[in-house]
Amino acid sequence: MATLPEKATHRQTRTFNRQLVLRAVYDQAQISRAEIARRTGLTRTSVSALISALLEDGLVEEVGRGPSTGGKAPILIRVRPDARHAIGLDLGDTTFSGALVDLRGRVVASARMPVSGRNGIDAVAAVLDLISELLRRNGTSPLLGVGIGAPGVVDSRTGTVRWAVGLDWEQLPLDSLVRERLGVPVVVANDSQAAALAEITYGSVPWRSNLVVIRVARGVGAGIILDGKLHQGDGAGAGEIGHMTLVRAADPAAAQCHCGRSGCLETVASMGAMVAAAKRLAPRIADEDALVDAFHRGDDVARGVVERGAEALGDGIAALISVLNVGQILLIGPATRLGPAWLAAVRRQAERSALPLLARDATIDLGEARENDVVIGASAMLITRELGLSLVR
């Protein structure tokens, strides 16, 4: 009920309506002005004026005529995917990877950079190098900005990496470091949260307004979507389910975690932990590919390790279910290559560990496997913020 000066209100209304129209176009492959008016509730006149401005900015284009519904066949509008490019980065512990993507999240060019051993300010330099490399590959499309997915606890509201142990970053203002150098908008987010957003933005699995997307990679992290919005928590650390302690530290089975404690879920359930455990028992299982192959071949070592990992993940999911009574869980990340047998073991344990009634409320499924999910998710966060689209409902 706060009253604003009338001019500001008009400008705000216009910005809001412009975003409504852009979103209506973005949500469809192509759409007529009349259909936009119908979907947004705006008048035909307003829609025409706003579309003219978007055409002038080059964000949308006319693409011929659609089927007539009586009168003259309507001109169809669509987003010009190449109108802007964005850079998305995934700052893994051992490799930084990145891509130049268009407004539809399609990769135009990509690059990788090993970072093993580089941390602190050196790792920041590596981020800037990787961005420069991608910029060199950019054509004539203006750069909309940079989206960065980083491991650890990341506050995307302040653009600060609060804590990323592998990179030795603490309270690092990554957003402003990159922004000062490049002069373009930057979004920094937790890698699992970014990947979760990629899944629900571009994935083909239908999702409901309450869901948890769990990424099982080198670590285990989750994007928690409640009422259609990403829940980040008071310190932006929500979804750090990899550090739930399910096995007591006193338990001899509790492995040391890189966070400095022991017994964390991800010391057993992550792809990284499963590979390490298998390698200790059978040195030939030296990497993710080898573990996936061995598991699919029915190798005993691989089966034992994967089943133990799946059980720990199932226990963690059961805790999530008891706390949030969330109806949908999607699993993404490299571990999904372990396929249906791994999924079945996760489901079995979640069912065993959760209150039966709440377990019945929840489905656990594989999301869409997507190699560069963090890169795509980070760029999607940037694109949607800059264009005023809403990433989630």
Place this chain on the structure above:
Amino acid sequence: MATLPEKATHRQTRTFNRQLVLRAVYDQAQISRAEIARRTGLTRTSVSALISALLEDGLVEEVGRGPSTGGKAPILIRVRPDARHAIGLDLGDTTFSGALVDLRGRVVASARMPVSGRNGIDAVAAVLDLISELLRRNGTSPLLGVGIGAPGVVDSRTGTVRWAVGLDWEQLPLDSLVRERLGVPVVVANDSQAAALAEITYGSVPWRSNLVVIRVARGVGAGIILDGKLHQGDGAGAGEIGHMTLVRAADPAAAQCHCGRSGCLETVASMGAMVAAAKRLAPRIADEDALVDAFHRGDDVARGVVERGAEALGDGIAALISVLNVGQILLIGPATRLGPAWLAAVRRQAERSALPLLARDATIDLGEARENDVVIGASAMLITRELGLSLVR
């Protein structure tokens, strides 16, 4: 952007504005029409008309004049606490208790009824008996309705008790059973969720928009408030943290839970479990009072049992912190009588078990001890829904 017939819109606006005004009055001890206009952004004329209607309904009253701010001293308005009464019930496993409360949540009359052994339809009859008993004690205030806090998984949107094992209720439409008999509005909610709402509605501890209120009583349950709203989950079972399995079922320490599984948090951390464990070791500690006394006297058995309970609760809170990165945890319920030593043990373990950075984001404190928290909370849910107030921000 949906367009509604103009008349409906006008009526909706009026209802909305009436609630705005009523809430402004409810939020203050007493308030002038001018101050209401200032707080709501409505015109003086609208406010006067709406206040006249509320005076006519008897919901508010004039209470003399406030200090002048230049002109004539303004007439002050306040809610008439006795304008309506509500009934609140707490359906404990062994005793049903209830109260007649006024619009400010003050108890006008109360009643109790032992229910041991009665379950199923017999327990429903006991609910109706208890309501009749309270109605007999009501004076001339019209009954606004009945709010019921029940153990187990309760869907307050459909008024259904989905599962309350102690009462042998499954998919029981308690709302409509009571409504058909009495012809007044009914709210049915989970007891811990209701108590959590009592804490933030009437408690004196300042609360933030993300918090978890954990009730440690015969069981352990929580009300999860996110962005100022109670998160109930897809099946209304959110907050069932008492059934998180922290100790593996295979662990010999994992006790049988009344839910049919073993190793649930509440088999160790609840007040009920602590009393039972102490009684097994030292029969003189036969009830809650005895346990609280013995613990405060430094009795070894009591100390051992309470510390084990506090540790399990700390582990559960750590999981909550890792999942939600919630900044505030309040503990309520009978176990808070164990006082600062119990709280300290809970804090210590939560700190040990949660990711250090996220643990630092969170405070854990005692809420306001309140014997009839479920009764008050259930009635508050009814009152706020019926008057269109908003219980939480």
